[in-house]
Amino acid sequence: MGAMTKTQGRPRGFDRDAALERAMIEFWSRGYEATSIATLTSAMGINPPSLYAAFGDKRKLFHEAVERYAGTHGMVTVRALAEEPVARDAMARLLREAARVYSDPSHPPGCLVITAAVNVTSEEVKAELREGRAASKRAFEQKIQADVDAGRLPPDTDAHALATYYAAVVQGMSTQSCDGATREELEQVADLAMRAWPA
């Protein structure tokens, strides 16, 4: 069953992983609803039946594209929280990384998780990305609260408010990059945002 590496029948004529990469770029650039099946098949270099056979439907393809984004481009911010032991260093690095990747001209601007489901009708699709953003915000709060508990931050620090603030800054940076902000401008935003850090 699952251990079989060669299956009978005509083999797939395209690279599934490369096609998913193209689909992710399209969703990232245009958002979920504005990216039509015709747009996707054209970008992926395949026909609709191949898309549906390989990915199920548009909704499932989007889900895989989000997972792919989270495992690649979206990883840099998560890594900042995981690798930096001190919350302040983690947040400063996260903002600088965001400034860099949001303005990287080798792919669409901004963050897929923040923008791709805006103005989308499907509540299911909106909920999927909203949960992703909520998870990031919770990670911010936990990272901050950990340093409050460790005495590295004042005991009266409001971790929830601070996490909401930095979540808003990151989302604002994403929107600014979609409006054409340069890396330098985003880095200035990142530096200014760190002035709100306690004590």
Place this chain on the structure above:
Amino acid sequence: MGAMTKTQGRPRGFDRDAALERAMIEFWSRGYEATSIATLTSAMGINPPSLYAAFGDKRKLFHEAVERYAGTHGMVTVRALAEEPVARDAMARLLREAARVYSDPSHPPGCLVITAAVNVTSEEVKAELREGRAASKRAFEQKIQADVDAGRLPPDTDAHALATYYAAVVQGMSTQSCDGATREELEQVADLAMRAWPA
């Protein structure tokens, strides 16, 4: 001609202004492309031919809705810059006002100018709202630079960077409110954002 107040022919059977208000709410809530003519006519209580006779087409109706928004709900932030003589007071008031109106449950969350053209295909529509955001950002920068010139802010203050930062914060607050942030949370974001103010 234009002075005529009574024109011959069957009179319009609906309130044009009230219908425009309903259309604005729909665009605000769902964005430009996700708001269909069927959605609009249903909300406005009219049929498609009445909409097209009174407003031209969907694009022109959206333009009028944006103008209406700018003249009503969008005015509160502009007024903060106009009425407060000191830039710091103006920005603090603008952020507090944004926290209040973005979370006002009597209308859709967030800011129409920030969200309604996200993931929209029409470059024309995107450009219209982008220009609105750019105008706000320029107003921020001018307000800040005026206080630098007046000596109320340090001479090395980077008005452009600061304006970009506050534009990002406002856009982030709009996104947060669409994700369900409360007025209290947004007010905390506003207060934290003011910690970045110079000196």
Place this chain on the structure above:
DNA sequence: AAAGATCTGTAGTGATCGATACGAAAAGGA
């Protein structure tokens, strides 16, 4: 070589998109 399984491109499905043709209805001007 024959059979079974899977992928491929062509060519569609019904639903919905923005936008309209058309005739009946309702007003003012003659």
Place this chain on the structure above:
DNA sequence: TCCTTTTCGTATCGATCACTACAGATCTTT
């Protein structure tokens, strides 16, 4: 009372949406 003008509701238009039926092509298995 007609005639003109404008708006009204009904019933569409072609284009595009996500999605798929179908038959030929290409593989493994027997």
